[in-house]
Amino acid sequence: MKKPTLLILAAGMASRYGSMKQIDAFGPNGETIIDYSIYDAIRAGFGKVIFIIKEEFEENFKSIFEPKLKNKVKTDYVFQDFNLKKYDIEREVERAKPWGTAHAVLAAKDAINEPFCVINADDYYGYDSFKKMADFLTKEVSDNSFALMGFRADKTLSDYGSVSRGVCKVDDEGNMTEIVERTKVYFKDVDDEKKIFFEENDQEVELPLDARVSMNFWGFNPAIFNDTLDLFKKFVEENHTNPKAEFFIPLVADELIKENKATFKTIPTSEKWFGVTYKEDKPIVQESISKLIQEGVYPENLWK
Incomplete structure (x- = not known):
C-alpha cells in the first residue's frame, strides 16, 4: 500500500498577521510551524508532502523547504x-x-x-495526531469513509480572546453527524472554575471542555475530489455574485453526511494545539516550541 500524502494549505493571504506567517520563523534555527508538522508526518509514515500555494510563492517556498527535505520526503507544489x-x-x-x-x-x-490528509500551514497539531491519521489512512479509509482529527475544545483555545471553531457532534460509533462553525468561543472563569462558552443569538452557551472541535485536519482518499468538484460547481453558481463567499471543507463534509454519501470518523487526540493568527501570537508559539524542545519532543535543530 502506498504511503499517505500530507497536503498543506499554505495559500492564505495572512492579512491579519501582516506577513507570510506560513514561512515565518518560530523555532530556534528558523523553523516554521510547517517544519514541525512535516517532521511529525515523516515519523508517522507519510511518504509525500504537497504544498498548496499561490504561484508567486513557489520560489520562496522551494528555497526554504527543498534543502531541508531533500532525501527525507518527496515534495510537490x-x-x-x-x-x-x-x-x-x-x-x-x-x-x-x-x-x-x-x-x-x-x-x-x-x-x-493515494490516501491523504489536509492540514493548515499555521497550526501545530502534534505527533499523536499524525500517527493516528496515518493509521486511519493506511487501514480504514475508503471511497465513502473519511476522517477528521477531533481536538478537545479546552486544548485549542487562547487565553487572550475568542476564536472560531468548528464544533462537532459525534454519534456513539465515533462518527461525526454535524459540524457547526462557532465564531466566538472563549474561556470564562465561573466560580473560580474555567469553563468554555460560545455566543449564539446574543446568548452565552456553555460548551463541554472535552467537546470535539475541528482544527482543519482531515483524512481522505482521492474519491473526495469528484464529490468536491460537484459541490464546487453548485457553490459557484449559487454564490457568483458574492465576492466574499468561501467554499470550506466543513461545508463539503456536512453535505456528504446529510446525503448519506460518506461517514467521517472523528479521531480523538489529546494533543494541545497552538497556532498564529495575529502578530501577538508569535511569542506564545515560540515559547510553546521551546518547551517541547526542552521536554525532548523535538531536537533543537530539527533537520540536522
Whole structure:
C-alpha cells in the first residue's frame, strides 16, 4: 500500500498577521510551524508532502523547504488560483481572494492518487495526531469513509480572546453527524472554575471542555475530489455574485453526511494545539516550541 500524502494549505493571504506567517520563523534555527508538522508526518509514515500555494510563492517556498527535505520526503507544489475553466466552469467571477479551503484541496486533484490528509500551514497539531491519521489512512479509509482529527475544545483555545471553531457532534460509533462553525468561543472563569462558552443569538452557551472541535485536519482518499468538484460547481453558481463567499471543507463534509454519501470518523487526540493568527501570537508559539524542545519532543535543530 502506498504511503499517505500530507497536503498543506499554505495559500492564505495572512492579512491579519501582516506577513507570510506560513514561512515565518518560530523555532530556534528558523523553523516554521510547517517544519514541525512535516517532521511529525515523516515519523508517522507519510511518504509525500504537497504544498498548496499561490504561484508567486513557489520560489520562496522551494528555497526554504527543498534543502531541508531533500532525501527525507518527496515534495510537490500545486497552485490555488482563480481559473474556473480548469473545473469546466465557464462563468466569469471577479474575486480578490481564493474560494476557500475546499477549493484549495480541489487544486490538488491531479497531484494525488493515494490516501491523504489536509492540514493548515499555521497550526501545530502534534505527533499523536499524525500517527493516528496515518493509521486511519493506511487501514480504514475508503471511497465513502473519511476522517477528521477531533481536538478537545479546552486544548485549542487562547487565553487572550475568542476564536472560531468548528464544533462537532459525534454519534456513539465515533462518527461525526454535524459540524457547526462557532465564531466566538472563549474561556470564562465561573466560580473560580474555567469553563468554555460560545455566543449564539446574543446568548452565552456553555460548551463541554472535552467537546470535539475541528482544527482543519482531515483524512481522505482521492474519491473526495469528484464529490468536491460537484459541490464546487453548485457553490459557484449559487454564490457568483458574492465576492466574499468561501467554499470550506466543513461545508463539503456536512453535505456528504446529510446525503448519506460518506461517514467521517472523528479521531480523538489529546494533543494541545497552538497556532498564529495575529502578530501577538508569535511569542506564545515560540515559547510553546521551546518547551517541547526542552521536554525532548523535538531536537533543537530539527533537520540536522
